[in-house]
Structure formats: structure tokens, C-alpha cells
Amino acid sequence: MAEEPIEEEAQRVFDALDGAEAMTDPLARARVVGRLLKDQVGRNKRFMEYRRQVVLDLRAQKVPYRKIAAELGVSLGTVQDIERGSGRWATRQKKPAAE
Numbered sequence: 001m002a003e004e005p006i007e008e009e010a011q012r013v014f015d016a017l018d019g020a021e022a023m024t025d026p027l028a029r030a031r032v033v034g035r036l037l038k039d040q041v042g043r044n045k046r047f048m049e050y051r052r053q054v055v056l057d058l059r060a061q062k063v064p065y066r067k068i069a070a071e072l073g074v075s076l077g078t079v080q081d082i083e084r085g086s087g088r089w090a091t092r093q094k095k096p097a098a099e
Helices: 008-021 026-060 063-070 077-084
Strands: none
Touching: 008 026, 008 077, 026 063, 026 077
């Protein structure tokens, strides 16, 4: 199954990430990767909130979950998780540790 085309701006980001991975100097690559990882911590939270706001706006317009899922390229359950603010990047309550 072929990937869907992405926006030109996003393709440039993916190309740059591929370029970082392809760096031949291991120390330079490690420095770049470290900086990318550090930067992504805050950026992931913002990205998830951008996506959540789109889902909330579409739901306010009564757009069905299935249509939102198709538009975003995710599962129905993922759309519901995004709407609730739960999921991979959300802070979830931890289960109490077994004693």
C-alpha cells in the first residue's frame, strides 16, 4: 500500500530527517540526533494539541468519527482518543504498583 502524498513543507522535514540519519560522521550524527530528540519533547505536545483542535472543531460541526478518521489517516479509536485528549502522548494515570 503506497503512502499518501504529503504537503511539500512536510516532505522537506522528512527529507531533512533522512539526511540527518544518513550523516557519515557518527559524532556529528549523534549531536544532531540529540538536538532533534530534545526539541521533539515539547514539539510533540504542541503537534498533538494542533491535531486535537482539528478533531474538536470537526466534531463541533457534527462530522462523523469515521470521516475524520479517513481524513486524518488514523483509526476510529485513535480519533476518539484524540478527542478525549488521551492516547500515546497524553498524560495517563498510572496504575498503582503491585506490592
